[in-house]
Amino acid sequence: MRGASSAKWVAGAIVIALAATACGGGDDDGGSKGSGKAGGTFRMGITEPVAIDPYNAQESEGTLVTDNLFTGLYEPTADGKVDAALATSKKVSKDGKTWTFTIKKGTKFSNGEAVDAESFIRGWNRVAVKTAASDVAYHMAGIAGFADAQSGKATTMSGLSAPDPYTLQVKLSAPDFEFYIKTTHTVFSPVPKVAGDAKNKAYNEAPIGNGPFKMQGKWEHNKSITLVRNDDYGLTKAHLDKVQIDILNSANGVTLEYQGFESGQYDWARMPTPQLPAAKAKYDPQGEWIQQDMSGMNYLMPITDNGPLKNVKAREAVSYAIDRDAIIKGVFQGMYTKSTTILPPSFTDVYQKDLCTSCIKQDKAKAKQLAAEGGLKPGTTIEIAYNTGAGHEEWVQAVKQQVEDVLGVKVKSTGKPFAELLADQQKPGATGMYRFAWGADYPTPDNFLYPLLDTASINKDANGKVTGDNRARYSNKKFDDLLSQARGTEDQAGRNAIYKQAEKVALDDMALIPLWNRTQLRLANTKKYAGLKMDFHEDPNLAEISMK
Amino acid sequence: MTELVSGTGEPTAAGPVPAAPGAEPSVARVSQWTDIRHRFFANKLAVVGLAIITVLILVAIFAPLLAPHDPLKQDLTQTLQSPGGAHWLGTDALGRDQLSRLIYGSRIAVIVGMASILVALVIGVTLGALAGYYGRWVDTVIMRVADVFFAFPLLIGAIVIILLMGRGVLPVVLSLGIFTWATFARLLRSQVLSVREMDFVHAAKALGAGQGRIIRKHILPNSLTSVLVYGTSNVGIAIVAEASLSYLGVGVDPEVAEWGNMISAGRNFMGVKDFMWTYPSLAIVITALGFILLGNGLRDALDPKMR
Amino acid sequence: MGRYVVRRLGQLVVVVLGATMILFACLFVLPGDPVGQIAGSDKARDPAVIEQLHKQYGLDKPLVVQYGTYVGKLVTGDLGTDYTQSRPVTEILGPKLENTAKLAVAAIIIDIVIGISVGVLAAMRRYSIWDVSATFITTLAIGVPSIVLGMIMQRVFVIELDWFPLIAGDSFEGIILPAFTLAIIDAALVAQLARSTMLEVLRADYVKTAVAKGLPRRTVLTRHILRNSVIPVITYLGISFGGLLGGAIITETIFNWNGIGLALIQAIQQNNNPIIVGVVTIGVAVFVVLNLVVDLLYAALDPRIRLA
């Protein structure tokens, strides 16, 4: 029942990892692109993605395919940086509202059509229009004319224009000096004319792109997806001939990947929790063990405007009461690392280790004292809810036991399917705390702090239902001002300093209770392939690896 | 009988033969129940079944005394210990004692198993009796409803109800009860149909007994026996169904010490720490076997022809 | 006879509608919006997108209207589109139903071969060690629930002996373990049923008549004994085959057999209601149709049964 759904950063699929500060294992041959022989078929197993057409690809399984079929303006790196892809240059106006990109000339789609500014505009509009009903269109919310496209008033976004065939100009409705980072998301991919609208079934099942690989045949649902090398790729061509991706059932997909790797059927695999110690002992010595700290975090989301955790001291008391090390060692067999920040360690420029003082070590006395000050009297009931079938049962029970033992409160834990859990969090009278996880869409602190903690992200509808992602209902004017100030700051270093301040404000208020990082653990066939590493989307860097 | 003697011979010499001395061979008054009891206890397998069930119920009742540790007490320093030492059957992912959880698991098994069959029996018997006795449209309506519930796969029905009512012992009992009454209704209906035709029912009617009285006094007692027998072996099936629900993650709450939860948790440890799932599996098999043997024993005792 | 079939088909429609109505009502009442969040992540969907999806899937309409449109389309064989990939349910469930059917057929074949032969052998060799051991083993087999049996099979044959790969997909060797897991319990029940009916038939007078008529042993066995004792067994097999076609949820989950049972469990986790209703509708319809087929077969085999 694990891995209830396919999303990589799914709310806590129990694929866990040990945070190695630097990206770990695998013989690192300097990550140069071109070394080693050409050819070879790379095999791996994934669970059924939601979509492999960039208009709606959202989780790591979907992004694995779109990332290799398409190339956008920029490409994210594993350690939270951004590399240029088709964008040869970028220019932003003083007010941070107009962006101008120049596009590399001469690159083509695999069906021969040229890749130009028009193909980017076509791709972006295709996603933003109302009929597409895309889950990932919200990344374009900043572009002028997006609201009209979403509501169906317009079929294109007014902010997009192509002054000349290879120059793309983007006007934003609000200043955002980090807009170029957003374009690393595959939703910003260009598409050929033949793509048609987002509901074009044939294209959804076999997209034609401009990436290092192209589709062989169409998407065999719940069975397989096959990619082959795109020989007239505009940038550095891939070495692999073919990538054979099996689609496994999500009920025990992880176990199947592991069994596949053990039997030599797969070159890349996840592992079920119980097998980790044995797998590490077996494969780490041979360099086939990849451990990487990824851009995602596991939290407890407290409801800050209602119920027992309304008071910041009560929230801190709960944080102090949890012995994260004991849970990691006992339940996760030492494979997780405790997190002491809101932003993930992979954002190296802004990472402030031990910022959350109450997360460093369990302190029963401090917890009791803060509980008393925070009005969290023994005997009160705190609810903790989590989604079933994703492997949270054990650690939630551990947290429940610890909080009950230390604070003498009654913790009521309930497991619910996803839809109900979300509805619970959104309803006006929500109280207590929820198991919560968040993964970055693109490597910028803004992608964490804004949607989770900005007052604007609460977005209550008519009858008080919280429709945004800030379901903790955290609202702090000082925090909001810092964020908008950061968005208005052009230079990167200046922005990062402001983000750090904002994180401190949020942690002082205990807006989210950090638990443990989201470090990813894979088995990789480094005997057969050189340069095999995990990319930003927690997928293998297919375009770069080559046969040994 | 036609006239015997064909008119030639005169009646035989002596009148009725004088009563012979000699004792009347006493035929022990064998009441129906003692006879059944004899047949039941003669059947070795049935006795084994009865023994298993008695032990199960005793363990369930005296769980607090038998369990060495508190089944819910976690000890994160002692997680996934192999059997032996302080924990005879090892510990689970939260360091809880598996033996204690196994013992407390018997409580859930007995409660859920018997309660759900009780629910199913109550619904099934009432509707089955009504359908069987009144017939015509009452019968068709009830039987069609029974068909719906009969065709509705048990696990799916239970899952939907548990999603509605949330996880816990009561929802599991209700959902199992609601989706297994159909078999009892059908069984009872056919019993009632056959008993209704029997002469003693006509006789009772002839003597002016009211409808309710006939059902209660005559039809039900005779029809109930086979339904009870079927019910006994079904308790085993209900326990297995309940464990399967937990296995699919929709049974009782996960932290509750229950065999299905333990197997579900243990499943990930297959090949690495098999003790996590082998002991709860054994418990379920023995319990299910116990009820089946008991059910078979009762059936054979009540219906000797079956041997 | 024709009238009987028509009446039964009428009942079939009522049962299938009844089942879907119950399910629809339950799923409708379930708290939470099936399309409320991005597949399996904590990211809430944008209200505008939700509203658009509600319109697209007709979720904005009241239950009765939703049910009406569903049944309307059901008649034409269209089971609607699913929520995660908005593909037609029939297209999604088609190949899965095929896999479930393959598994069901394999299981039934094992049932027949093992079940009947063990049952007949035990009956013919009454009170012999065959009979006693057969009864004991079959009772034991019935006691083992499929979750335990599946895990034992997987543990022994896949991990320990490595005879079967875990990821066999729907190849031939992939079907052996799940089929046996499904069949073992059923075969045991069939064996016991075959044995008890055989014993009853052996006691029947017409077998004595057959022998008294000087018929050879083989003719007595095939034409008189088996012909009569096979009828209840066929009835049971028909019903259990109907159940199997409804998707063996547990076995398919354990062995990752891509059937409609597994599809159902995943649909329930992702609140993919159209798939849930689709699987149940197919399961119930197939079950009821097979019940009808079994009844007709029963009447054909046993002349005493007159189809009212």
Added chain:
Amino acid sequence: MSRTPVTKHDEGDGMTSLEMAPTDAGADGAAPLLEVRDLHVEFAVRDSVTKAVNGVNYSVSAGETLAVLGESGSGKSVTAQAIMGILDSPPGRIAKGEIFFQGQDILRLSEGERRKLRGAKMAMIFQDALSSLNPVLSVGFQLGEMFRVHQGMSRKDSKAKAIELMDRVRIPAAAQRVGDYPHQFSGGMRQRIMIAMALALEPDLIIADEPTTALDVTVQAQVMDLLAELQREYNMGLILITHDLGVVADVADKIAVMYAGRIVETAPVHELYKRPAHPYTKGLLESIPRLDHKGQELYAIKGLPPNLQAIPPGCAFNPRCAMAQDVCRTDVPPLVPVTELDGTELPGRHSACHFWKETIHG
């Protein structure tokens, strides 16, 4: 079914002496059609042994009708099944004795040879035709089966033969009804089919095991007349097993009365009715309600037939017998010829009672 194991000499089973009851010659002096000599049949079920037949001796000749009379559990049906070789074994087995059929001890025959006799040379009619006919096969098929198996006749011809047989036993509209099933016929009609089946190959011996018990009186008489008529026509030997004295009187030539697995009296039918020579027979006769005994209390033999797993020592009837003396409780009375007071032989009459003289001559 399987070959019945026969043990030649069984260490004594309480029988004091092995009497070879004199076999009475058949009507034409030749060896009798069938002769059962000192037949013992036991049923071993787990630990208890039921002695169903304890030394039966009787014989029947062609054209002759022997009635075998006895309460249920007296072993009369078991003897018949032993003769036909259709005993359930296990648990049944022939412990001792011989069965001579047309001069040959058929117990020595192999199962194959024995099978050839069944249906062709000897046939059996059972009590309840509804349960004795295969419910799922048409009547025509079950009749035709005799010809197809024994004479390799084609399906078409055997069907014609079946119709012919049904006509012969006077079943109306035989041609239309040949395809019908047993449950579609009335009790009497079904019994006629049983008779037709038995007569199909014109066997020499017919054993009718309570052929009319399941029928009501009027139909009973028709069936018995038909049976008698056919017997005369084919000059067959008929063993009529019944517990109904009325039926016996009209049809039988001689009677053998059985009790607790043994023959207690044999006699020509009218002789027996006039002067029974065994208290049990006497009791049976007196328990028949008589018109001229209107208003008097009905006589019934007190007690119940013995439990065959624990047959009382001596004469099995002694607990229920009014004339029982000590000797009856110790010595098993041999089956001895019955004579007039002056000792003259009464042909065909035997009795197994120490006080048969007092019983017959009063």
